[in-house]
Structures are given as C-alpha cells and as structure tokens.
C-alpha cells in the first residue's frame with residue numbers, strides 16, 4: 266500500500282518512543298501501547314506498517330491505528346493517512362465482514378530438505394537424552410508417541426542457513442523440544458517449545474520455525490467423526506495417543522490463528538466441531554468468531570484445568586470425555 270505516513274512516524278508523534286529490537290519484517294519496534302499502556306507490549310513492524318499489542322490484542326495498519334487510538338471514523342482515518350477512501354473502501358469493508366481463508370502454501374523444497382535433516386538429528390538427540398524423554402513422559406507421552414511424531418530435542422540455539430526462496434535472513438532454531446508436523450508425508454511445519462524461555466522474554470515460548478506452512482496442523486481429517494480444535498500441537502498429539510479413533514484433531518498453534526483455505530473447507534463439512542482452546546482470555550476471545558463461521562460448532566472445553574493437555578495430566582480420560590458428546594447429541 267502506498268502510504269504517505271508510516272506507523273513509526275505516527276508512533277513518534279504520539280510520543281510512544283518505539284525502540285528497535287529486531288530486524289524481523291524489515292524492523293521490529295517495541296513501545297508502550299497507546300491504548301493500554303505498559304512498557305514494551307506494543308509492536309510495530311516498520312516495513313509492513315503493521316502494529317500489534319500483546320496485551321489488548323489490537324492490531325492493524327495505519328488506518329486501523331487511527332480508528333483504534335485516535336477515535337477516528339473510517340473516513341477520518343483515511344484522510345489522516347492520506348488515503349483516498351473511495352479507492353480503498355470496498356476492500357476494507359469486505360475484509361472486516363466476510364472471512365476469506367488464505368491458502369497455506371507448503372514450505373519450499375529447500376526448506377524441507379534442511380528441516381528434515383534437522384528434525385532427524387534432533388529426534389536422535391532426544392531419544393539419547395534421558396532428561397528430555399523424562400520431561401515428555403511426565404506429560405504422559407509414551408515412547409511410541411515420541412517416535413511416531415518424531416519429537417526432537419534441539420540442545421543449542423542456533424541460526425541455520427536454510428536460505429532459499431523468500432528468505433533474506435538466517436532462520437532461528439531455538440533450544441527446546443522440537444515438534445514437527447507432517448501434512449501427509451511432507452514435513453510442513455516445525456514448532457519449538459523453548460526450554461530457556463522466561464516470562465520477561467521478548468520472544469514467545471513456542472516458536473514456529475520460519476518457512477513453515479502457515480496453516481494449522483490437521484492430524485486426521487475424517488469426515489465421519491467430530492473435529493476437535495485445540496491450541497497446542499503437543500496436546501493434539503496426546504489426544505491422538507489416547508483416543509485416535511474417536512475424532513479428527515486440529516492444532517491451531519495459537520489461540521488467534523484462523524483456518525487456512527483447505528481446513529476451512531473441511532470444517533464446513535465436518536459433522537461437528539469441538540471447540541477446545543485453552544480456558545483463558547486468549548482462548549475464549551476467538552469463540553465469537555468461530556461460532557459465527559461454523560454453525561456445527563460445540564463448545565467443548567477441558568472439563569477441568571486450563572487445557573486438554575493439563576487435564577490429561579490430572580487424570581482426564583480422553584475417551585470418556587469425547588464419548589460424552591454422543592450423549593449430548595441425543
């Protein structure tokens with residue numbers, strides 16, 4: 266978009282004093298949020314002209330910024346941003362009302378080549394590392410599941426040169442539990458649950474390795490059974506370990522993630538969708554959106570604890586929990 270004013274300039278004018286913290290997306294800046302304050306919760310990606318508040322969740326472009334924080338109407342915001350509304354109006358309005366799922370492109374062959382070698386060596390390292398095996402066993406994973414899902418252990422953070430199409434920089438592979446996702450046979454995504462993460466960390470606990478497919482992880486897409494929607498890949502694996510035959514499982518990989526084109530089409534045809542994101546603010550917030558998209562959605566939160574994974578740790582019998590649905594349907 267051809268903007269005359271950049272978000273960074275507006276942030277400076279609004280005296281947010283954004284500080285450059287990373288080169289991600291052409292420059293990432295942190296500052297207090299103009300809506301809810303704080304210290305560094307507000308992120309601006311300068312090249313894309315996008316912002317996001319990690320606390321209140323507000324996000325958008327220059328126009329949305331004026332609407333969110335300057336109390337502008339859409340028209341006023343366009344004027345402030347020097348954008349002629351008549352030209353952009355249609356696109357903006359259609360964006361906010363109709364969900365148009367994006368196609369999730371598979372990773373490049375080069376990425377898959379390097380990533381496959383990485384997860385293989387991490388898997389061997391995990392199997393040979395008793396304390397990491399113990400960590401997963403303490404979370405109810407069996408050795409068979411660890412092997413089946415090829416979970417791995419990356420013992421040192423490093424930057425990999427899996428440079429290829431679309432990559433300008435090296436790829437960060439943080440230390441932690443390596444969680445690959447295969448779409449069919451193809452390695453399509455890697456998540457890493459960082460073991461050196463701390464609460465003041467600038468980066469998330471779960472890192473999606475750059476170059477991964479953007480869509481959610483669909484572990485089984487069977488149109489004869491219900492589809493359980495979870496937040497985390499690890500929880501999705503556990504449910505499959507416990508009750509694979511009872512439902513299809515989708516891990517969004519984050520509460521605010523939306524389905525891609527293929528997953529959306531699948532969900533529309535599914536007999537029922539069991540919505541089971543984590544029972545916290547981030548997990549509850551998207552519920553309205555999901556209910557609006559899918560009339561076949563049933564709220565099916567973990568009966569106790571915050572997430573299905575935590576509930577399994579506290580003794581939840583997944584099979585019984587899922588078969589309760591049959592009673593509810595009658």
Ligand SMILES: [Zn+2]
Nearest residue numbers: 298301318321
């Ligand atoms: Zn905020």
